[in-house]
Amino acid sequence: MQKNALHILLADDDEDDRLFFKDAFEEIKIQTNVSFVHDGMQLMDHLMNTDNKLPDILFLDLNMPKKTGKECLIEIKKTDHLKDIIIAIYSTSSSEEDIEDTFIQGANIYIKKPSDFNTLKKIINEVVTVNWHYHTSGLNRDNFLLRLK
Amino acid sequence: MKWIPNFNSSNSLRVIFVIAVFILLFLSSIAYKHNQDLNESSKLVMHTYEINIQLERLMSAIKDAETGQRGYIITRNARFLTPYIYSRDKVNTSFITLKKLTADNPRQQDNLQKLFKLITQRFVSFENCLKYSNPKTYDKRKLDNHMFGGRILMENIRFKVDEMNDIEKDFLKKRLKIYDSEISLSPLFSISLFLVALSFILLGYRQISRDFERLKIFNKKLLISSGLISESENIGKFSTWQWDLDSDKIDFSDNQFRLLGLEPRSFAPNKATLIKYVHPEDKESVAKAIDGILEKKHLPFVYYKIVRPDFEVRYFKTTGKLVTDQQGSKILLGINFDITDEHLLNIELQERNKELEKSNKELASFNHVASHDLQEPLRKIQTFISRVSSADKEVMSESGKNYITKIESSAKRMRVLIDDLLLFSRTNTTKKEFIKTNLNELLDNTESELAEIIEEKKAVIQRIGKLPKLSVIPYQIEQLFINLIGNSLKYSEPNVEPQISISSEKVNSADYPEILEQSIKKFHKITFTDNGMGFDPQFKETIFILFQRLHSKTDYPGTGIGLAICKKIVENHKGHIVADSTLGKGSIFTVFLPD
DSSP states (O other), X not given: OOSSSEEEEEEOSOHHHHHHHHXXXXXXXXXXXXXXXXXXXXXXXHHHOXXXXXXXXXXXXXXXXXXXXXXXXXXXXHSTTTTTSEEEEEESOOOHHHHHHHHHHTOSEEEEOOSSHHHHHHHHXXXXXXXXXXXXXXXXXXXXXXXXX | OTTSOOOTHHHHHHHHHHHHHHHHHXXXXXXXXXXXXXXXXXXXXXXXXXXXXXXXXXXXXXXXXXXXXXXHHHHOOGGGGHHHHHHHHHHHHHXXXXXXXTTTOHHHHHHHHHHHHHHHHHHHHHHHHHHHHSTTTOOHHHHHHHHHHHHHHHHHHHHHHHHHHHHHHHXXXXXXXXXXXXXXXXXXXXXXXXXXXXXXXXXXXXXXXXXXXXXXXXXXXXXXXXXXXXXXXXXXXXXXXXEETTTTEEEEOHHHHHHTTSOTTSSOOOHHHHHHTBOTTTHHHHHHHHHHHHHHSEEEEXXXXXEOTTOOEEEEEEEEEEEEOTTOOEEEXXXXXXXXXXXXHHHXXXXXXXXXXXXXXXXXXXXXXXXXXXXXXXXXXXXXXXXXXXXXXXXXXXXXXXXXHHHHHHHHHXXXXXXXXXXXXXXXXXXXXXXXXXHHHHHHHHHHHTHHHHHHHTOEEEEESOOOEEEEOHHHHHHHHHHHHHHHHHTOOTTSOOEEEEEEEEEEGGGOTTTSOTTSOEEEEEEEEEOSOOOXXXXXXGGGSXXXXXXXXXXXXXOSOHHHHHHHHHHHTTOEEEEEEOTTSOEEEEEEEEO
């Protein structure tokens, strides 16, 4: 593990998705530490454990067992030392309701899981390299859903 | 209570009658007095007449005695003396009668006394005449003296009798005069008074008969309206009750009994019977509502159940108001409605609503399944295919490569299907927020959304005039434009540059009675005309049905959902969409949206 590397955490119960995610990160050649949790409970335990380094960006799947992504999001935003983590919603759903809800709850970006590996790589690249300070200050309902240029 | 007629005439009628009665009383009292006086005067006349007769009798008795005595003196026959002997008794009898008759008149008594003295003297003179005419004691000089003295006495008696008669006559005259002066009503006045009284009574009679006629008419009207009310109560399943708070009397309409499942007038209602038939569960609240009405003067709707004698439960709604009638007594007016049918219908509706809600929820969860669970494996298939690198393909057999391509296109098609299906169900289930929107802006968005394909096909989109500003669900109308223009671009003639013109005009719904909602007066007719390949007009209805396709999948990939979505969107806006076409000459899609 490199010290200055970006710390990325993916919370997703789907093994295949975790695999795609890991492969994509390996291929984009940006210095990152990618770690995984398998459900919402595990995610919250991981974040609450002060021994663990907090992630720079949390990729959060919405449909997870034990605790859903939305519940985690609300809990994180309520917790003082966690509320500044950049949260990228990473979901199969593109329903207006989910997008609206997570925007209101304070997520930073909404990513619809792509059905093409190359697209996934592009998305991850975009998310990791974006200036989050700049993005967050200009965040609105229209640019919340990530669209590749 | 305006409908009660005003019988004010009864007051003036009373006055008229009182006056007439007084006049009649006055007239009859006068008549009575008259009668009384007449009686008195006739008695008086009789009295005078009787005195007169008695005096005459007295006189004739004395005369008889005189005549008899003369006869005796001349003939010396004792038979002539008989009247003389009886005359003394006759005189006495008459005298006693006269004394009685004149008992109330001292003057006459005095005269009578004098008369009596004179008569006594006369009889003394008779005795003397008999004595001196007797041949034994005959004395001519003395006889002459007494005979003359007798004559003078006789004259004095006559004079006295006349005087007494005169006094009586005078008295009679005076009394009659007094009576005459006492009541001096002229017959003319009496008659006119009588006529006035008569006319008053006639006037009263006329008024009474007029009021009576009016009463009859109002009574008839009342009968009709009360009949109508009871009939309408029967038809409308409602009833009324009145509670006179002053006399504490309660009156139920006939239908009230019927609603309670009883024969009309089968019991005398009172305060207890008001809640007697109320379902035990509701008794308390109904009693409270009735108490409340006394304070608040009106009764808000109360809903409760009643139990009929045959244990049938009916649902009631009651309202009421405190009114004051013409006599100033407070009456609580109550209206009961039997709402059992509505209530049961309501329950059924509620159940249906629940079912609908449930099925809506199921639909929503289907949405979720479609959007998430169904897409997930598909997405993975596609991702895994994308992971098959060109290096991997190199080592594959030709058929293997071919299969991979087929899997890829099938997966792609499935994705489109799922996405379209989702879009279709979402046009129905997502919330419909109407916002005043400029449709030109939505068309701009549509063009930029379709920019790639427009450029690729070198299409020309021409706007004839401006689109209106309407209250719409913006993203749905944008979807409508995307689908319609997208369709025109997709089904363009090969090798011909697509031309799409969009025009708008305001129309009256009355001009399209078969297709437009007539309660909305004005519509905007937006027409999309293209020069594409068109379709057989026999399909102009079916193309809007879900999954209906006119072309094979290989020629024109599509799901058969796009136009169904258009139809749904337009219906969401209470509008209408029609299509027309001639094969090879392009199609026209016309959208009507309410103003």
